[in-house]
Amino acid sequence: MEENKQLGTAVVTGASSGLGEIFAERLAKRGYNLKLVARRKDRLDKLAAKLQSKYSIQVTNLVADLGSETDLENVVNNLKADKSITMLINNAGTSTLAPITATSVAKQKEMVDVNITALMLLSNTVLPHFIEKNEGVLINIASVLGFYSLPVSSIYSGTKGFVVQYTRGLQEELKGTNIRVQLVNPATTATEIWEVGGVPLSALDQSTIMTAEDCVDATLSGLDKGELTTHPSVNDQKIIDAYEDARNQLFGASQSGRPAERYLQN
Numbered sequence: 246m247e248e249n250k251q252l253g254t255a256v257v258t259g260a261s262s263g264l265g266e267i268f269a270e271r272l273a274k275r276g277y278n279l280k281l282v283a284r285r286k287d288r289l290d291k292l293a294a295k296l297q298s299k300y301s302i303q304v305t306n307l308v309a310d311l312g313s314e315t316d317l318e319n320v321v322n323n324l325k326a327d328k329s330i331t332m333l334i335n336n337a338g339t340s341t342l343a344p345i346t347a348t349s350v351a352k353q354k355e356m357v358d359v360n361i362t363a364l365m366l367l368s369n370t371v372l373p374h375f376i377e378k379n380e381g382v383l384i385n386i387a388s389v390l391g392f393y394s395l396p397v398s399s400i401y402s403g404t405k406g407f408v409v410q411y412t413r414g415l416q417e418e419l420k421g422t423n424i425r426v427q428l429v430n431p432a433t434t435a436t437e438i439w440e441v442g443g444v445p446l447s448a449l450d451q452s453t454i455m456t457a458e459d460c461v462d463a464t465l466s467g468l469d470k471g472e473l474t475t476h477p478s479v480n481d482q483k484i485i486d487a488y489e490d491a492r493n494q495l496f497g498a499s500q501s502g503r504p505a506e507r508y509l510q511n
């Protein structure tokens with residue numbers, strides 16, 4: 246219990262299945278108390294009971310629809326009042342994979358509300374407290390589709406693109422502090438999100454699918470190594486470095502203050 250007090254409480258959104266459930270398990274094993282957020286109460290209750298008895302930690306469940314303004318406000322108020330929070334994993338996410346003409350406006354908004362608005366407002370809630378203590382860990386789960394778009398992922402990729410740039414911005418803001426902000430870009434992982442999104446995992450190339458356990462363990466290994474951005478399934482570090490270099494070079498090259506020569510030729 247002494248260790249729990251030191252580690253504090255980790256909040257995991259989307260803990261009722263997939264990556265969130267495994268994050269909860271791994272953090273419980275490390276000795277964190279947990280605050281778990283999702284809509285499916287039965288799943289959260291079962292998980293909380295298991296983790297409490299297995300790891301002698303405290304688990305609180307917040308049953309909430311993060312796409313609902315009222316529920317989100319309740320979660321925000323709960324986190325604001327909880328000074329024991331030392332980690333937030335913004336993991337909850339939803340996906341509908343279809344062309345925009347085949348995606349209802351309600352589904353498009355749901356992706357924006359859960360993947361962007363909730364992630365932003367929950368970050369806003371814990372960060373002032375982390376800044377005050379100069380300590381804390383924020384992990385934002387984006388996706389490879391945050392830097393790549395498919396014909397069926399315009400909205401989903403757009404929401405994850407927000408997560409990528411928002412998280413990079415926070416990393417810049419918090420540079421030099423003791424607050425860790427990790428951006429995670431998983432690729433295809435075997436979870437329910439694919440059924441939710443309308444593309445069954447059975448329709449995919451099976452060799453591209455990672456287990457949820459491997460994805461979470463790679464992410465936490467990246468966190469332990471001090472990585473800012475973790476690509477759980479990218480083996481070749483040189484590709485990651487080249488991508489980061491190209492991104493920085495393109496930004497640098499854009500600061501010329503004049504039209505590129507190719508636009509000056511008649």
Ligand SMILES: NC(=O)C1=CN([C@@H]2O[C@H](COP(=O)(O)OP(=O)(O)OC[C@H]3O[C@@H](n4cnc5c(N)ncnc54)[C@H](OP(=O)(O)O)[C@@H]3O)[C@@H](O)[C@H]2O)C=CC1
Binds near residue numbers: 260262283340359432
């Ligand atoms: N699996 C993959 O291939 C990849 C996943 N990701 C990202 O990983 C994260 C976790 O997803 P994953 O584990 O794969 O999928 P799951 O569908 O298994 O988990 C999604 C979690 O988010 C919760 N959630 C969804 N909508 C809401 C909502 N409105 N309010 C509250 N909670 C909600 C779900 O809980 P409940 O339904 O009970 O509310 C569930 O716990 C997501 O952000 C996803 O975008 C990124 C790249 C690849």
Ligand SMILES: CC(=O)[C@H](N)C(=O)O
Binds near residue numbers: 431433439442
């Ligand atoms: C396409 C998906 O829905 C998946 N969650 C991903 O981010 O790759």
